[in-house]
Amino acid sequence: MSAAVRFELRKLAAQWRVRALLLAALLGPIPVALVMSAQANPPKDTLFGRFALDNGFALALMLLGFLGQWVLPLLTSVVAGDSFASEDQHGTWKTVLTRSTSRNRLFWAKVLVNLGLTTLVLVVLAASTIASALLVEGAPALTGLTGQLIAPGHALWLVAAAWLSVLPPLLGFTCLALLMSVWTRSSAAAIAVPVVLALAMQMLGSVGTLEPVRPFLLTTAFESWHGLLTDPRFTGPLLEGFVVSAAWAAVCLAGASFILHRRDITGG
Amino acid sequence: MTTTPSPRPDGSPPAAVEAVGLVKTYGSVRAVDGVSLRVEPGEVYGMLGPNGAGKTTFLRMLFGLIRPDSGTVRVFGRSWAESGVGVLEGVAGFIEAPRFYPYLTGRQNLEALALLDGGASRGRVEEVLGTVDLADRAHLKVGGYSYGMKQRLGVAASLLRDPRLLVLDEPANGLDPGGIRDMRALVKRLASGGLTVLLSSHHMDEVEEICDNVTIMARGAVAFHGSLPDLRALAPEPGHLLRTTDDVAAERLALARPDLRVGRDGDTLRVAGQRAATTGLVADLVAAGVGLLELTPTQTPLEELFFMLTDPAGTAPTGGAAA
Amino acid sequence: MRRVLIPVLVPTLALVLALAALTGLAFATNPGSTVTKARLERALPAVFAHVYVQEQRLAGRTGLTVADLDPVAMCDRGGPSVADTGPGSDWVCLMSWQDPEVPMPTEGYGKFELTVRSNDCFTASSPSKLVGYATMTDASGKTVTNPAYEFDGCFDPDTSNTPTGHTFPSLLSLTSTTAQVDASGHPQVQLGCGTGSDGCAGTLTATVATADGSTGRSLGSVPFDLAEEQVKTVTLPGRLRAGDSQVVVTLSTTTGVGSSSPATLAVQGATG
Numbered sequence: 046m047s048a049a050v051r052f053e054l055r056k057l058a059a060q061w062r063v064r065a066l067l068l069a070a071l072l073g074p075i076p077v078a079l080v081m082s083a084q085a086n087p088p089k090d091t092l093f094g095r096f097a098l099d100n101g102f103a104l105a106l107m108l109l110g111f112l113g114q115w116v117l118p119l120l121t122s123v124v125a126g127d128s129f130a131s132e133d134q135h136g137t138w139k140t141v142l143t144r145s146t147s148r149n150r151l152f153w154a155k156v157l158v159n160l161g162l163t164t165l166v167l168v169v170l171a172a173s174t175i176a177s178a179l180l181v182e183g184a185p186a187l188t189g190l191t192g193q194l195i196a197p198g199h200a201l202w203l204v205a206a207a208w209l210s211v212l213p214p215l216l217g218f219t220c221l222a223l224l225m226s227v228w229t230r231s232s233a234a235a236i237a238v239p240v241v242l243a244l245a246m247q248m249l250g251s252v253g254t255l256e257p258v259r260p261f262l263l264t265t266a267f268e269s270w271h272g273l274l275t276d277p278r279f280t281g282p283l284l285e286g287f288v289v290s291a292a293w294a295a296v297c298l299a300g301a302s303f304i305l306h307r308r309d310i311t312g313g
Numbered sequence: 314m315t316t317t318p319s320p321r322p323d324g325s326p327p328a329a330v331e332a333v334g335l336v337k338t339y340g341s342v343r344a345v346d347g348v349s350l351r352v353e354p355g356e357v358y359g360m361l362g363p364n365g366a367g368k369t370t371f372l373r374m375l376f377g378l379i380r381p382d383s384g385t386v387r388v389f390g391r392s393w394a395e396s397g398v399g400v401l402e403g404v405a406g407f408i409e410a411p412r413f414y415p416y417l418t419g420r421q422n423l424e425a426l427a428l429l430d431g432g433a434s435r436g437r438v439e440e441v442l443g444t445v446d447l448a449d450r451a452h453l454k455v456g457g458y459s460y461g462m463k464q465r466l467g468v469a470a471s472l473l474r475d476p477r478l479l480v481l482d483e484p485a486n487g488l489d490p491g492g493i494r495d496m497r498a499l500v501k502r503l504a505s506g507g508l509t510v511l512l513s514s515h516h517m518d519e520v521e522e523i524c525d526n527v528t529i530m531a532r533g534a535v536a537f538h539g540s541l542p543d544l545r546a547l548a549p550e551p552g553h554l555l556r557t558t559d560d561v562a563a564e565r566l567a568l569a570r571p572d573l574r575v576g577r578d579g580d581t582l583r584v585a586g587q588r589a590a591t592t593g594l595v596a597d598l599v600a601a602g603v604g605l606l607e608l609t610p611t612q613t614p615l616e617e618l619f620f621m622l623t624d625p626a627g628t629a630p631t632g633g634a635a636a
Numbered sequence: 637m638r639r640v641l642i643p644v645l646v647p648t649l650a651l652v653l654a655l656a657a658l659t660g661l662a663f664a665t666n667p668g669s670t671v672t673k674a675r676l677e678r679a680l681p682a683v684f685a686h687v688y689v690q691e692q693r694l695a696g697r698t699g700l701t702v703a704d705l706d707p708v709a710m711c712d713r714g715g716p717s718v719a720d721t722g723p724g725s726d727w728v729c730l731m732s733w734q735d736p737e738v739p740m741p742t743e744g745y746g747k748f749e750l751t752v753r754s755n756d757c758f759t760a761s762s763p764s765k766l767v768g769y770a771t772m773t774d775a776s777g778k779t780v781t782n783p784a785y786e787f788d789g790c791f792d793p794d795t796s797n798t799p800t801g802h803t804f805p806s807l808l809s810l811t812s813t814t815a816q817v818d819a820s821g822h823p824q825v826q827l828g829c830g831t832g833s834d835g836c837a838g839t840l841t842a843t844v845a846t847a848d849g850s851t852g853r854s855l856g857s858v859p860f861d862l863a864e865e866q867v868k869t870v871t872l873p874g875r876l877r878a879g880d881s882q883v884v885v886t887l888s889t890t891t892g893v894g895s896s897s898p899a900t901l902a903v904q905g906a907t908g
Contacts, residue, residue: 052428059417092757092788095781136412143376143406144429144474147398188783190757190790191679192686228647238648245655253723256669256754257662268755271790279792309379 049154101179113267122222126235171208207270213290214266327390359520362530406480411467415456558604670793681707683789696775806832808894817905836892845882
């Protein structure tokens with residue numbers, strides 16, 4: 046297993062798209078923070094948007110709310126969607142599967158490596174966003190979602206926790222991209238479908254009459270951090286989001302594993 | 314995952330490859346139709362057949378890349394059902410053109426693949442690169458490799474596993490004449506080292522040169538099965554095309570020999586018979602003062618046999634200059 | 637083309653179908669919206685207390701605390717015919733609180749308009765009369781954003797949904813600025829009943845206005861009964877004569893609250 050993981054890591058490390066992704070996560074937030082702070086009117090229609098022009102914490106949270114809609118799913122599917130499909134594209138399934146590596150081992154190695162990379166990208170993106178937002182706009186006390194003032198020292202922890210709370214649904218999207226990668230054998234489709242699906246779920250979840258669907262959507266968990274910023278705090282949606290994300294991930298991985306094990310490797 | 318290969322009842326080691334009744338259908342096409350064959354340890358075995366005969370499908374089933382509809386294949390006594398991927402222990406090779414990660418260099422590809430085998434020393438990677446004569450190109454990305462270089466890298470990647478059974482699918486395919494010569498020399502060298510080699514090809518001469526036993530496949534089924542001497546016994550007599558200074562006299566002399574069959578290929582005289590008969594005719598021509606301008610073998614007998622076995626309508630060309 | 641499309645289309649379609657099935661399942665087991673009247677009635681005062689105290693601090697008042705304010709709210713969505721549940725931009729909340737320096741108006745509350753989203757968060761805009769405008773002057777004389785003018789809040793969807801029991805009466809008001817004369821010479825005025833617990837009921841009395849302010853000829857009185865958020869035109873039994881230019885209208889309420897001081901309206905339209 047560890048051999049297969051090291052094999053996948055070595056391939057990832059050599060790919061420009063992985064480097065570009067990490068670089069984008071690291072540097073992307075800087076221009077975004079600069080542009081936001083130069084706006085004349087605050088984007089009040091997004092949560093924390095009304096404070097986003099003069100409070101770094103609020104800006105970091107507003108961006109989190111905004112990114113969840115499609116940027117985060119895109120970030121994870123860029124690499125995960127390519128993971129299995131690229132073996133088809135390069136015709137290398139036969140190269141690896143003729144080397145005493147079972148499909149099972151290779152499958153889980155790819156899953157592990159992609160979950161790990163997504164976690165790394167999120168951590169880099171969160172750190173960079175929070176740091177740039179605070180550097181550009183300063184760190185005054187933050188008005189929480191119960192109107193309470195949160196001292197900067199405490200706000201920093203809460204904002205970081207809010208960013209990390211989107212990891213479960215994000216990993217859910219990673220698994221969705223992996224499923225599409227196995228199933229469609231096309232990188233482009235496996236990158237596009239999760240992003241489109243994220244937007245569709247976002248839309249479904251925001252239509253009032255479709256409210257019963259909300260709890261089952263992966264995108265709902267992207268908003269479960271709201272409870273961290275209220276007083277008193279509530280964590281019900283976080284737990285619910287965790288369970289829903291785990292269910293999505295399990296279904297996607299089971300489907301992907303099933304398809305990969307059954308298929309005949311004829312190409313390449 | 315490892316299972317001890319079960320020895321045969323008589324105590325001898327199990328066959329390197331033993332296929333029994335392998336069938337694989339795609340829709341209404343029976344790509345492999347009840348193929349059974351047996352490759353003994355240490356032999357060089359040829360699998361011969363035109364493109365689409367089912368050789369590659371057979372090899373994919375051997376490597377577990379596709380699942381047979383029925384039948385079993387055992388490698389050194391292990392089957393996929395019992396041993397899973399353990400079947401491939403001691404087995405290496407490639408199917409169709411070997412493929413690599415284009416964004417890695419040749420050396421990086423080998424190093425990465427070596428990880429899957431449990432790691433190989435730096436020295437071993439350099440050694441196999443040297444064996445296939447790629448040492449000076451190993452620092453280049455595979456994306457820029459020529460077909461022949463990839464083919465050689467495929468052999469290197471296989472050797473990295475220190476296999477007991479090497480499976481090569483059309484190793485000379487797509488190579489230029491120089492490349493073909495080098496590849497054949499390489500396979501010969503490897504085979505002489507005691508390695509069991511299963512070689513698929515659609516070139517009779519490639520197989521004829523190095524194989525002990527052959528299976529000829531046509532349309533998914535086995536058309537011939539046996540040793541090369543057995544195959545040669547089936548072969549028609551070798552034919553030659555003749556150009557002389559006096560074709561009329563030459564034809565008369567040829568017809569005078571009962572051990573030769575004589576025909577015409579357009580304007581050119583064609584004779585078929587045992588080697589002694591043909592050399593006898595040459596002596597007759599010289600004695601009669603007929604100048605011999607050209608004596609060209611037609612297709613080799615085995616090639617002719619190959620076409621006969623694999624072409625049902627029997628429309629195989631019997632004339633034309635051999636390559 | 638088919639070879640390329642099918643492997644992509646089939647999974648995509650399968651996913652869409654799965655999502656549709658999920659939607660069906662969700663509706664079959666519909667637990668009801670998390671956005672409810674009771675939860676808003678608890679959440680809004682909690683948020684408002686904080687932002688109001690913040691506003692007062694900015695203005696230089698330091699004594700006021702969240703606990704002192706003790707706000708109480710009653711929420712309603714879209715009038716009596718709409719169920720008080722679910723996200724939407726038609727939520728109205730009436731809220732009263734204790735600030736000795738800013739007493740409540742006669743009806744006893746201020747009216748807040750809410751946009752509630754399905755993610756259990758809302759944006760509320762406050763009544764300017766009581767809370768001020770979008771910007772304010774802080775203690776040092778700078779113009780700053782008024783934190784209580786418009787504010788966001790979120791609530792826990794798992795909190796208690798038992799009714800708070802807070803009620804406020806509807807506010808009755810004359811919505812017409814003139815008395816319209818109908819074809820047969822009767823004056824008509826329009827009444828509006830605001831959001832509240834039971835609507836508005838009572839009697840409307842009108843007289844013809846006189847130049848010296850003495851009580852003029854009676855135009856009679858009419859009982860009225862309006863549901864909350866309803867507007868109704870009331871026709872008086874008496875007729876106007878030529879030369880009657882203004883009428884004085886007095887409202888007395890038995891349900892709901894309204895100003896009981898007489899209002900003078902100009903007559904508009906032909907008088908017999």
